[in-house]
Amino acid sequence: MRHGTRIAAGAALLLTLTTAPAATADTGTTTHVDGQLPSGATYMMDVPANWNGTVLLFSHGYNAGPANPAQDAPDAATKPLLLQQGYALIGSSYASTGWAVTDAVPDQLATLKAFTTRFGQASRTLAWGRSYGGLVTTAIAERHPDEIDGSLSMCGLVHGGVANWNNTLDPVFALKTLLGSDVPLVDLPTQEAATTAANTLTAKVDSAQSTPEGRARIALAAALHNIPVWNAPTQTRPAATDWDAQQANQYDAVKGLLKIAAFNRRQEAEVRAGGNMSWNTGVDYARLLAESSVRKEVTELYKKAGLSLTKDLAALNRAPRITANPAAVAWTSSTSSFTGKLTKPQLTIHTIGDPLVPVQTESALKRAVTAAGSGPLLRQAYVDNAGHCTFSPAEQLAALHALEDRLTTGTWRGTDPASLNTRATAADPTTPTRYVRYHPTPYLRPYDLAHPADRR
Structure with missing residues (x-):
């Protein structure tokens, strides 16, 4: 039923x-x-x-x-x-x-x-x-x-719900594209398939963490989810310009996102919704990074790695996009937006x-x-x-x-x-x-029923 x-x-x-x-x-x-x-x-x-x-x-x-x-x-x-x-x-x-x-x-x-x-x-x-x-x-x-x-x-x-699954899609899309993987990100048929995809992409992340270029790209993916640079009580709070320590903390959180929400929980939600409820068609990843709370860290790590951030953002914007199932979007919107x-x-x-x-x-x-x-x-x-x-x-x-x-x-x-x-x-x-006293930066992929013409 x-x-x-x-x-x-x-x-x-x-x-x-x-x-x-x-x-x-x-x-x-x-x-x-x-x-x-x-x-x-x-x-x-x-x-x-x-x-x-x-x-x-x-x-x-x-x-x-x-x-x-x-x-x-x-x-x-x-x-x-x-x-x-x-x-x-x-x-x-x-x-x-x-x-x-x-x-x-x-x-x-x-x-x-x-x-x-x-x-x-x-x-x-x-x-x-x-x-x-x-x-x-x-x-x-x-x-x-x-x-x-x-x-x-x-x-x-x-x-x-719709905003949640859209913003959960962005970091894994970046990891898949920039680290070179063919894992499916949506329309996952079973929990077993979701676990396999999560493990495959996690292995790519673990390998990337060993190089400056890989660490910069992991930081970029983290920035698209606004993952903070201090995100677990067991971590040491890094200094404002200690980019390496900040990224190391985010690396742990990125792996947690892959393990918890990005695949297995998505698969369960897709079954309820009757299909994939998220998309990145029309998304400008350069704009998203510009609005991210940790964009400065990303730019500094790219400089340190000698890697072109402009080229990587262009690669994200050229990559084949993911479209949503309209009925699944409608279900998620009506039940949890x-x-x-x-x-x-x-x-x-x-x-x-x-x-x-x-x-x-x-x-x-x-x-x-x-x-x-x-x-x-x-x-x-x-x-x-x-x-x-x-x-x-x-x-x-x-x-x-x-x-x-x-x-x-x-x-x-x-x-x-x-x-x-x-x-x-x-x-x-x-x-x-x-x-x-704190003022959060904008949410990167808002979706609500108060803005009927705005379906970011």
Whole structure:
């Protein structure tokens, strides 16, 4: 059955209770509930005895499977702090793993319905999520605003599905073209074929890393995805002009992109969409590099290698292009691209050193929200750390409290870095507080429903 049919069934799901009896455990301070939805998704709920009336609907990130557990909090360290402060926590597993937005949204709303039936109407409902769960959260915020009071996306794919897959295509297209490979980048028939393609291109990258020319070309590919030069907490933060150290850090992230998203996750998403949903026809790679956050590093490494950047960019622009399947684009656009229309407040937070979902995705969201006239409802904040979703409990609690303050007062206040750090320290003085003033560069391949004539 095509997964898109779950959207049409969403209203019916909301009127239906669980198909299996919920299991309840009471510790004296928290009531824990496990249950199952008609879709087959499981859910979990944790309600403290001192419930403050607010329920937090948590959407988890991408799960490749086969295990598919429910999750109602971002991490084990943050969860007890939330319960101590009186929040009710709920979340589902989604009925399927992978790019499961057409399952995730109705399953999350059905979980909220099950909570209300069991515990009563919350005085305030907040949707929040991390990574892919940020996309799910933003979909709920746009398409089901009457179900929530506000939303918080953390390190989210708030640029939407089409933009995500277009920008994931660009670095592998550059690697294939410049390193000399014939691996298929799209229309991957099976997970096995995707793994073979990923391994083949990774071997090319490993070989290229041993030469100055190869390292410059890997840096160019990284720049087309805005991969930051400090992108994992285990890395040393390189100096501003230490181009070699910067590239070495990006090399690790490029290999991670090949292993995680560029092939296997793409293949799974293509199956759902019914074909390839991304393209690079009409893309000027010289222009993309000019807008990249790390273009200076690329130019310096090309100079050091004695390699012509102009010639390599021309080679990319001459290379045979990839066209999308229109029906697959339409499916991805309708299920996981955004209009930018908000009717309830949304706060987003992002680490500045995220290699998997680059911080520039926040620029894409702001672009759509501004075009839709919803700018006053959006605030964005940034954490000075490397890695994907590497927030401390204190930083997550500070964002949550800032959103609540907006709902209580009707005005955004205390979302500047100093105020957020103060909130974070007050919420949890034992973990880091690293909010900073930051303005991400433009997202390189934006696609949203607020710009109907702009299909970059």
